[in-house]
Amino acid sequence: MESKSIHNSEFAHKRLKKRYGKERRFRMWGVAAICFALASLGWLLFSLVGTGFTAFQQNFMSIEVTLEQSIIDPQNTNDRETLRGANYRRIIQNTMYNQFPDVTERKAKQELFALVSASGATNQIRQMVYNDPSLIGKTIRVTVPTSDQVDQLLKGYIKRDVPESRRKISDQQIAWIDDLKSRKIIKKKFNTILFTNPDSRDPELAGIASAVIGSVMIVLIAFLLALPIGVGSALYLDEFAPKNKFTDLIEININNLAAVPSIVFGLLGLAVFINFIGFQRSIPLVGGMVLALRAFPTIVIATRASLRSVSPAMVDGALSLGASHTQAVFHQKLPLAGPGILTGSIIAMAQVLGETAPLLMIGMVAFVTEIPNSISDPATALPVQIFLWSDSAERAWSERTAAAIIILLVILVMMNGVAIWLRNRLEKRR
Amino acid sequence: MSDIESPSTDVKFTCRDVKVHYGDFEALHGIDIDIPDRGVTAFIGPSGCGKSTFLRTFNRMNDTIEGCRVSGEVLMDGQDIYDKTLDPVLLRAQVGMVFQKPNPFPKSIYDNIAYGPRIHGLTSSKAELDALVEKSLRRAGLWDEVKDRLKLSGTGLSGGQQQRLVIARAIAVSPQVILMDEPASALDPIATAKLEALIDELKERYCIIIVTHSMAQAARVSDKTAFFYMGDLIEFDDTEKIFTNPSNSRTQDYITGRTG
Ligand SMILES: Nc1ncnc2c1ncn2[C@@H]1O[C@H](COP(=O)(O)OP(=O)(O)OP(=O)(O)O)[C@@H](O)[C@H]1O
Ligand SMILES: [Mg+2]
Secondary structure (H helix, E strand, C coil), rough: CCCCCCCCCCHHHHHHHHHHHHHHHHHHHHHHHHHHHHHHHHHHHHHHHHHHHHHHEEEEEEEEEEHHHHHHHCCCCCCCHHHHHCHHHHHHHHHHHCCCCCCCCHHHHHHHHHECCHHHHHHHHHHHHCCHHHHCCCCEEEEEEHHHHHHHHHHHCCCCCCHHHCCCCCCCHHHHHHHHHCCEEEEEEEEECCHHHHCCCCCCHHHHHHHHHHHHHHHHHHHHHHHHHHHHHHHHHHHHHHCHHHHHHHHHHHHCCCCCHHHHHHHHHHHHHHCCCCCCCCCCHHHHHHHHHHHCCCHHHHHHHHHCCCCCHHHHHHHHHCCCCCHHHHHHHHHHHHHHHHHHHHHHHHHHHCCCHHHHHHCCCCCCCCCCCCCCCCCCCCCHHHHHHHCCCCHHHHHHHHHHHHHHHHHHHHHHHHHHHHHHHHCCCC | CCCCCCCCCEEEEEEEEEEEEECEEEEEEEEEEEECCCCEEEEECCCCHHHHHHHHHHHCCHHCCCEEEEEEEECCCCEECCCCCHHHHHHHHEEEECCCCCCCCCHHHHHHHHHHHHHHCCCCCHHHHHHHHHHHHHCCCCCHHCCCCCCCCCCCCCHHHHHHHHHHHHHHHCCEEEEEECCCCCHHHHHHHHHHHHHHCCCCCCEEEEECHHHHHHHHCCEEEEECCCCCCCCCCCEHHHHHHHHHHHHHHHHHHCCC
């Protein structure tokens, strides 16, 4: 080695060392940033799962119910209205009293009855009798949810060592609960209610079914509207529109639209779709249309980016064979841009699924206790449901809120996973 | 095509005072040339002299470049191809083009060849299309190599095979002219030799215009050679004459490697 070489001098070595030092510091910053992001994410997931996972199980009571003729239908009319309006509450009360025959005092009886989810149990047997009147007079075994207080106690959220006056459940009730548990009448089971029930005033009966169906409808409507309109606009702007000040203006505006706060879209939807056109409030149709507006700029931008990433050689190849410009675009360019467009659209739909504010504006915060059957039935959406539940004070709600958030996150992760999978698959086919 | 001015039978293209502008920049300063019908015409010249630009005037691919304007007269078989009533789509069906980088569509080999015939409605049955695909691949000397994998993607072929596939794709629409812009620049010597042999065969049926940076290639494959320099046509003559006894000193300098 020539020590005279300028790359071999002491100064050069110093410079090299400095350069490496800089690079190392930069890498350290990068690692620190990633660690911070991962830690935040981990913390979020940990707290969510920590609060939410218990909601996937719930305490149920397996009880024998005697469907007495004298209570349900004393005149033996078998009339549907009588069957519907009968005093099933009485039957459940009797059943509960039978668990502890020595309880006679009125107040104690009330407390005993409070262990079961009153409306959950009565609705369940009402439905059974209504569907099959031949059950009247028989004794059947049903599994009904316990009240949310019992559930919370057994999950350990209501502390037994708190003085009786400061908890919602009495010492007597705790004794009964422990007894029922030891008799295997109260059991913890997987919580299907959470998935199959609509919203309810009683936390133990509340589920996300109506919200999920509402969300699915909204996302589908938004997809069906925004995809063709978005892809069409992008194609026209990129391939066919004359390049002038006016189309530049449109382009800038579409890009700006993507940055508009989503609540503005809600206001727009309220003004145009509900107040001007006169659609009903709270329906998925309007929600879907509003969120289609929200997804539109994202899809336009994704489509234009993927159209531009297609090699011009493909279009040239088609043109040189005598394809018209339109043919070259539709036969060669669009199919190649397809995976990118699809991925962008799925990401846009994931955004739509998580959108809350615009739905609040168009009244989709309604308390919906029925599963919507069509896009013009009142419905709510998963994030709105989460918002509603998070507003309720009782401990049982926060558990369910966290569970609903976990479900929403799982759906979002799945959608993004599908997007990645589709892109890889379609790109491999080239 | 109808004959308007009764051109001499062996001239395919007649160019008069062809100028091409990219915006304000004049890339070609008025070219006059007669391209013969059968045989290979080579365009040579230093980089940036306008060979590709001139080649693209023959199938009006310059129209697709924003800001590009062509003036002057380009006649094909006596008819002005820049006539307002002439649809460039029909022109391009008659004047095929092969690009520097092989650009097969990311579709099956079969669909690559069938694309042109399909958009022009050249065949009326599946059997006819099959036959046309086979004929085109045979002409491009690719049939034996790909006949068992017509359903596989065209992009899975080697570079040389891809370039011949693209030629077959152009042949399938029955052009009269094939333009080639440095078709061998991305190929290895063996693939290049195959391509040159193919050009040798094709010149019996088609008018071929080829842009090349390789003097040797121009000398091997072409019958006529045009030398361009800074947007001007300096010399156009039989290839043999250009390479042995050029009349212009700049041509001489270029082919002997003194400029370039
Ligand atoms: N799309 C374009 N826009 C603007 N100028 C262009 C464009 N294409 C070519 N030019 C210019 O026109 C001139 C001729 O270019 P052309 O590509 O025809 O040269 P060439 O002879 O094919 O060069 P090469 O051998 O490097 O391919 C060059 O000065 C080039 O910069
Ligand atoms: Mg070129």
